[in-house]
Structure formats: structure tokens, C-alpha cells
Amino acid sequence: MMSEPNLNETRKHMQQLEFIVAQDLFINESGAFADVFLPATSWAEKEGTVTNTDRRVQRVRQAIAPRGQSRPDWEILCDLAQRIEARLGRPNSAHWNYNSPAEIMAEFGKLDINYAGVTYERIERHGLQTPVPHNTHPGTPFLFAKDFPSGRGKFIPVDYVPIMEPPDEEYPFILTTGRVLEHWHGGSMTRNSALNEIYPAPVVEIHPVDAAWANFTDGQPVRVSSRRGSVILRTRVTEKARAGVIFMAMHFAEAAANLLTNDALDPQAKIPEYKACAVKIEPAAEQDLPHPDVTTERGRW
Numbered sequence: 001m002m003s004e005p006n007l008n009e010t011r012k013h014m015q016q017l018e019f020i021v022a023q024d025l026f027i028n029e030s031g032a033f034a035d036v037f038l039p040a041t042s043w044a045e046k047e048g049t050v051t052n053t054d055r056r057v058q059r060v061r062q063a064i065a066p067r068g069q070s071r072p073d074w075e076i077l078c079d080l081a082q083r084i085e086a087r088l089g090r091p092n093s094a095h096w097n098y099n100s101p102a103e104i105m106a107e108f109g110k111l112d113i114n115y116a117g118v119t120y121e122r123i124e125r126h127g128l129q130t131p132v133p134h135n136t137h138p139g140t141p142f143l144f145a146k147d148f149p150s151g152r153g154k155f156i157p158v159d160y161v162p163i164m165e166p167p168d169e170e171y172p173f174i175l176t177t178g179r180v181l182e183h184w185h186g187g188s189m190t191r192n193s194a195l196n197e198i199y200p201a202p203v204v205e206i207h208p209v210d211a212a213w214a215n216f217t218d219g220q221p222v223r224v225s226s227r228r229g230s231v232i233l234r235t236r237v238t239e240k241a242r243a244g245v246i247f248m249a250m251h252f253a254e255a256a257a258n259l260l261t262n263d264a265l266d267p268q269a270k271i272p273e274y275k276a277c278a279v280k281i282e283p284a285a286e287q288d289l290p291h292p293d294v295t296t297e298r299g300r301w
Contacts, residue, residue, distance in 0.1 A: 001029035005272040006228045006263035007256055023076060029253050039070040046072040048101045049123070051130070055140070057118050058127035074104060163276040164264040167244070171226065171278035173210070174245045175260055178275075183251035201292065202252035203236040204281070207243045211235065214281060221284040224248070226277055229259035232284045246279065254290035 004010045014020070014033045022034035031037055043050075045066045051057050066072075081096035098104050102120040109115045117132035128139040167174055182199040204224055206216065216222060218237040223230050224246070233248075233255040241247050248257040262277040 001033065002250070002253060002256060002258065004263075005258050005261040005274060007258045008229045009263065023073065025070070038076050039068060040073050040076060041066045041070045045070070046101075048072075048074075049105060055130045055143075056127040057115070057123055057130060057132075059120065059123050072101075074098065074101060164273055165227075165262050165276070165278045167278045171280045172244075173279050173281060175224070175226065175248060175257075175277050175279040176245055176275045177248050177250050177257040177261060180249045180251070183249065202231075202233045202249060202255040202257075204233055205236045205238050205241040205247040206281070207241045207245075208237050208239060209243045210241075210246070211237045216281070216283075221286055221289050223282045223284040223288075224260065224279050225282070226260040226262075226279045228262070231255040231257070231259055232288050232290060234289070246281070250274075252292070254292045 001007065001011065001014070017033075019036075020034045021036045021038065022031040023038040023040050024031050025040060025042055027034075027037055043060060044063045046060070047062050048060045049057050050060050078096045078098055081094060082091070085091050085093055085096065105115075105118065105120060109118055113133050114131040117134045117137045118128055118130070119135070122128060122135070129141050131137075131140050163174070180199055182195045204222065206214075211217070216235050216237070218235060220235050221232060222235055223232050231248075233252075248255075248260075250257045258274075260277060260279055262273045264273050265271065266273070
């Protein structure tokens with residue numbers, strides 16, 4: 001409920017669902033919509049594996065005991081599946097009776113040739129880079145090292161395509177969204193007290209030329225609106241922003257940038273146009289600035 005474009009539309013559909021189960025470390029903006037919340041463990045509280053961008057499968061070892069009633073995701077899913085099977089009168093029909101992550105990895109290797117040679121024993125001390133097609137295969141550090149079809153890179157020309165929602169007289173600015181150093185994506189893992197002291201609240205970055213044209217000062221409360229929604233936050237007048245373009249970080253639930261973004265999709269990749277939509281900026285009152293603790297107010301809790 002933070003990372004989807006046109007969040008008002010997403011929230012509308014979430015509220016229409018009959019029953020929602022969320023499984024996570026703690027209740028975040030999405031979990032607040034759940035009827036039932038299942039507490040899961042963090043990576044430091046469970047066994048498993050992680051596969052990095054370079055296709056390296058490595059062991060994850062439990063470092064601390066789970067807190068409270070939290071359990072590893074695979075245990076929760078197995079328990080839930082077994083209860084559903086029993087209710088349907090078909091106990092153990094789908095074999096959701098795993099005893100460890102190692103058993104799950106073994107089944108994974110039977111279903112995917114790229115992981116056929118990956119076992120917990122083999123990655124106990126060193127990771128393996130997939131594909132690993134059999135138990136004695138050393139892994140694949142470089143893809144296409146010997147069988148690159150043409151031996152050459154393929155260049156594909158790209159034609160310029162205008163943004164799907166250009167600025168106009170009513171919405172004269174282009175909004176682009178992104179990240180800041182101190183926070184990450186929806187902020188569920190980084191909105192902690194230490195990082196909030198460094199970057200405590202959302203701002204909209206605006207170029208000095210645009211601020212002067214609109215008669216805005218640095219730190220002034222403003223309302224940023226698109227055709228889909230609006231948020232209230234403070235300005236940050238800076239030359240980091242390009243004239244005609246304003247910037248908002250995507251991490252803050254109290255002024256979620258994706259309430260404004262366009263859910264139009266790229267025709268090929270089907271990726272929403274997060275980086276450009278038309279917006280307007282208007283003065284707002286100090287008392288209208290939102291409180292940061294708004295997670296539960298937007299869901300069912």
C-alpha cells in the first residue's frame with residue numbers, strides 16, 4: 001500500500017476484498033488492511049538460503065531466537081495448508097509436511113534443473129552460482145561463457161516516447177519520484193528512530209525559479225495534487241530539482257508520493273509510469289500537515 005501507483009485506486013479495491021490475511025514482521029500500511037495478521041520471523045531468526053543478483057545461492061543461518069509468537073514463513077504456510085487440507089477432508093493430499101528448509105530446497109532441485117545440484121551440504125561453506133544442473137557440477141560463474149550464440153552484443157534502437165501525462169495549464173509541473181539515502185522503498189524497514197532523526201519528514205523539492213514563480217518559500221506547507229490524489233508536505237527549495245520538475249521521495253505514508261503517480265503502463269514491460277506525471281502545487285496551512293503515525297488509519301485496524 002505504498003509502492004503501487006495511483007494508491008487511491010489500490011486502496012479502494014483492497015477495502016472491497018472479503019477477507020485478507022497478511023504475513024509479515026509487523027503491521028505496515030498493507031498489513032493494516034488485513035483481517036488476520038500472521039507474525040513471521042526476520043532473516044536473522046530463521047534458516048534458509050538467499051540467492052544474490054549474481055545467482056549465488058548461500059546459506060542463511062539462524063542467529064537469534066524468534067520473538068513472541070513469530071514463526072518462519074515456510075512453517076506458517078505448511079500449517080495453514082495442512083489445516084485447509086483437513087477441512088477439505090483430504091489430509092496430507094498435497095504433501096505440505098516439510099520438516100526443514102533443506103527438504104524444501106531438495107524438492108526445488110527436482111523441479112528446476114538450475115537448482116538440481118544445490119544442496120545444503122554443498123553450500124554449507126561456500127555458495128554455488130546457478131545453473132547447477134547436477135550434484136557434481138561446480139556452478140556457473142559466467143553465463144554464456146562457451147555457447148554465446150552470435151559472439152556479439154545486440155544493439156536495439158530506442159525511439160523517444162513522450163510521457164503519458166504531460167504538464168498543462170491546470171497541472172503545470174512534472175512530478176518525478178524516487179529514493180533518498182536514508183530510507184528504502186515503502187519505508188517499512190528503514191523508518192526507524194535513528195534514520196528519522198536524519199531525514200524525519202517528507203518534502204517536495206522544487207527549483208528556486210519555480211518557487212519564485214509560485215511565490216513559495218523554503219519549508220512552506222503546500223498541497224501537491226494530480227488528477228488522482230493529493231498530499232500535503234513542506235517545500236525544499238533546491239537547485240537539485242530541475243526547473244519545471246519537482247521531486248518527492250516514496251518512503252513516507254503520511255504523504256505517499258504514489259497517491260499522485262500515474263498507473264498507465266509501458267506497453268512492453270508493463271511497468272507503471274512512476275517517474276513522470278502532471279501535478280500542481282498550492283499553499284496549505286500549517287495545521288493541515290499530516291502526522292507521521294497514520295498506518296492504522298488507512299486500513300481496517
